[in-house]
Amino acid sequence: MTIQIEIDGVAVTTEEGGNLVEVAAESGVYVPTLCYLAGKPALGTCRACSVKVDGRVVPACTVTVTEGMRVEVDAPETTDMRKALVEMLFSEGNHNCPSCEKSGRCTLQAVAYELDMMVSRFPYQFPERVQDHASDKIWLERDRCIFCQRCVEFIRDRATGKKIFSISRRGTNARIEIDVELANAMPPEQVREAVDICPVGTIIEKRVGYDDPIGERFYDIESIRDRALERHAE
Amino acid sequence: MTHTAVYRSGRVFFGDEIDYRALLDRCLALTPHEVITAISDSGLRGLGGAGFPTGTKWRLCRAGAGDEKYVICNADEGEPGTFKDRVLLTRSPKQVFSGMIIAAHAVGAAQGIVYLRAEYAYLREYLEQQLAELREERLLGDGFDIRIQSGAGSYICGDESALIESCEGKRGTARLKPPFPVEYGFLGKPTAVNNVETLAAAARIMDRGADWFAAMGTPESKGTRLLSVSGDCAAPGIYEIEWGTALREVLEMVGADDARAVQISGPAGEMVSASADADRRIAFEDISCGGSFMIFNAQRDLLGVVRDFMQFFVDESCGICVPCRAGGVVLREKVDLVIDGRADQSDLDDMVQWGRIIAQTSRCGLGATSPNPILTTLQKFPEIFRNRLQQQNGALLPSFDIDTALSGYGEAMAQLVEQETR
Numbered sequence: 001m002t003i004q005i006e007i008d009g010v011a012v013t014t015e016e017g018g019n020l021v022e023v024a025a026e027s028g029v030y031v032p033t034l035c036y037l038a039g040k041p042a043l044g045t046c047r048a049c050s051v052k053v054d055g056r057v058v059p060a061c062t063v064t065v066t067e068g069m070r071v072e073v074d075a076p077e078t079t080d081m082r083k084a085l086v087e088m089l090f091s092e093g094n095h096n097c098p099s100c101e102k103s104g105r106c107t108l109q110a111v112a113y114e115l116d117m118m119v120s121r122f123p124y125q126f127p128e129r130v131q132d133h134a135s136d137k138i139w140l141e142r143d144r145c146i147f148c149q150r151c152v153e154f155i156r157d158r159a160t161g162k163k164i165f166s167i168s169r170r171g172t173n174a175r176i177e178i179d180v181e182l183a184n185a186m187p188p189e190q191v192r193e194a195v196d197i198c199p200v201g202t203i204i205e206k207r208v209g210y211d212d213p214i215g216e217r218f219y220d221i222e223s224i225r226d227r228a229l230e231r232h233a234e
Numbered sequence: 235m236t237h238t239a240v241y242r243s244g245r246v247f248f249g250d251e252i253d254y255r256a257l258l259d260r261c262l263a264l265t266p267h268e269v270i271t272a273i274s275d276s277g278l279r280g281l282g283g284a285g286f287p288t289g290t291k292w293r294l295c296r297a298g299a300g301d302e303k304y305v306i307c308n309a310d311e312g313e314p315g316t317f318k319d320r321v322l323l324t325r326s327p328k329q330v331f332s333g334m335i336i337a338a339h340a341v342g343a344a345q346g347i348v349y350l351r352a353e354y355a356y357l358r359e360y361l362e363q364q365l366a367e368l369r370e371e372r373l374l375g376d377g378f379d380i381r382i383q384s385g386a387g388s389y390i391c392g393d394e395s396a397l398i399e400s401c402e403g404k405r406g407t408a409r410l411k412p413p414f415p416v417e418y419g420f421l422g423k424p425t426a427v428n429n430v431e432t433l434a435a436a437a438r439i440m441d442r443g444a445d446w447f448a449a450m451g452t453p454e455s456k457g458t459r460l461l462s463v464s465g466d467c468a469a470p471g472i473y474e475i476e477w478g479t480a481l482r483e484v485l486e487m488v489g490a491d492d493a494r495a496v497q498i499s500g501p502a503g504e505m506v507s508a509s510a511d512a513d514r515r516i517a518f519e520d521i522s523c524g525g526s527f528m529i530f531n532a533q534r535d536l537l538g539v540v541r542d543f544m545q546f547f548v549d550e551s552c553g554i555c556v557p558c559r560a561g562g563v564v565l566r567e568k569v570d571l572v573i574d575g576r577a578d579q580s581d582l583d584d585m586v587q588w589g590r591i592i593a594q595t596s597r598c599g600l601g602a603t604s605p606n607p608i609l610t611t612l613q614k615f616p617e618i619f620r621n622r623l624q625q626q627n628g629a630l631l632p633s634f635d636i637d638t639a640l641s642g643y644g645e646a647m648a649q650l651v652e653q654e655t656r
Contacts, residue, residue: 042410044410044555044597045554045555045556045597046555046556047555047556047557047595047596047597048556050594050595057594057595059595062410080591081591081594081595084588084591085556085557085591085595088556088557088560088561088564089556089560091560091564092559092560092563121584122560122564122588123564123567125563146556147553147554147556147559149554166405167405167553167554169553170388170390170550170551170552170553171548171549171550171551171552171553171559171562172548172551172553172559172560172562172563173553174553174559
């Protein structure tokens with residue numbers, strides 16, 4: 001069924017039941033996302049897509065559009081909120097873009113550029129996080145983990161459906177973990193999928209690095225906003 | 235067993251012994267619709283703190299898809315300062331279990347779970363024995379039974395969706411809502427999660443009648459509630475008060491002569507002033523209260539209290555969402571700056587702005603309420619913050635210590651000199 005919603009004061013006609021991130025993109029409005037993956041159940045962990053729906057702040061990735069919905073994406077308050085959440089991520093972990101293998105294809109980096117983040121308003125925590133090299137094919141660079149849970153939910157052992165990645169501990173002590181036995185059983189294409197699904201440089205494939213030169217990677221060439229909007233224009 | 239003084243009771247809780255057989259025989263003879271109507275008519279609202287109308291919750295759960303439904307008693311009493319559920323479970327377990335049996339009849343559940351917080355593990359054997367007695371009396375076990383599930387010591391599992399995750403054997407993290415547990419709860423089935431006190435009240439309502447209950451309280455908050463009173467007063471303990479009782483009356487009742495502040499509903503609630511808020515009423519329409527009532531006199535260091543509460547949220551954040559996980563720490567650091575006398579006005583402004591962002595963007599109630607110790611205390615007692623502020627002197631913030639900031643450079647240079655002269 002066709003419905004009408006309003007995004008930043010502009011009437012948008014769309015199909016009922018769509019995801020707000022997608023509906024916004026179709027109408028040319030970019031909503032930054034980190035944990036959200038099109039076509040997968042919303043994780044709602046990063047909150048970076050927070051917008052106002054009928055006056056309430058909600059993550060757009062969890063919203064299914066309904067008739068008459070009033071959405072505010074570009075209001076000063078919501079824009080600053082999203083930027084603050086991204087800044088929080090930079091202050092809680094150790095994100096050194098120039099030395100990171102993921103630079104140029106890192107969602108966090110691309111979103112930070114897109115939101116004009118220069119420096120985090122929050123004090124940098126410089127946590128001590130230990131890397132995990134135990135698996136044969138994957139190396140976990142915990143400094144960069146943003147706990148989006150993409151790998152936890154969507155990368156599973158093909159035979160048993162068991163989780164390969166998990167989070168241990170809680171709060172600021174939360175830690176991404178890898179089941180070494182299951183990880184060693186991952187076929188090469190699943191390892192690649194895990195690397196690609198990671199929005200930062202936490203899941204890194206061993207023995208493969210800098211395959212594309214930095215400066216020629218997809219976010220180096222085209223902004224995350226343009227890529228997101230183009231996907232819908234096609 | 236622990237012994238906690240119950241100072242005022244008698245109407246809904248701890249009063250006359252209920253004839254459970256007669257009560258349950260009568261309730262089970264009613265249609266579920268009649269039970270739900272009675273609970274709705276009584277005006278009972280969830281006494282865990284959120285205040286959702288209990289009758290509506292049961293009706294939604296009953297209307298949920300499928301025949302498999304669950305009722306869960308939330309006995310994960312984790313809000314600092316509350317101990318009323320512990321006392322109810324100790325003194326009136328059968329009133330609570332009767333409430334569950336009535337709820338199960340109303341929603342159509344065959345199984346009930348008591349989610350017992352880890353710290354109450356010592357109660358488990360006693361509660362199992364109470365359940366066994368109910369089974370012997372054939373009040374349980376015939377179409378509906380109750381099992382006890384122990385928590386593992388996490389505050390977040392007081393959130394009904396995190397509690398359900400924990401019941402399923404998963405990590406305790408709040409689910410995205412909607413869907414709410416009444417549609418998609420335990421094992422994906424419609425589930426009614428009610429607080430211990432709510433279930434006990436439901437049993438009494440079905441015993442004494444909806445009108446009797448609704449005659450007490452205020453238009454938006456019917457009946458009575460239990461307060462867990464602690465802190466600077468002559469008689470800490472459990473008090474049953476009618477909703478609508480003024481703060482002043484409670485303070486007089488408990489012998490809090492020199493109270494300065496009261497933390498209502500625990501760290502997640504609000505700090506109120508014993509003088510400025512004295513005439514305000516404990517009710518959903520004024521001072522909403524989840525049962526925790528902590529009194530502080532003028533000798534107490536309220537900033538230290540705020541700091542401890544912020545640390546509590548840092549410790550208890552499950553870590554699944556960014557604002558609660560990363561934001562709690564930076565807020566606590568700001569309180570530390572104030573305590574250390576290294577903050578200026580801009581730090582207070584940051585706390586308010588950042589607190590608002592965390593409150594609005596967090597995934598669940600834990601994060602949404604975590605800035606409250608700062609925001610509500612700053613509102614009621616701004617002087618305790620302002621008295622410790624420094625004036626910014628020149629271009630540098632008072633929180634910036636230039637010697638510390640440059641010390642790394644000095645150390646590195648010293649090492650370099652040592653290497654080069656070797």
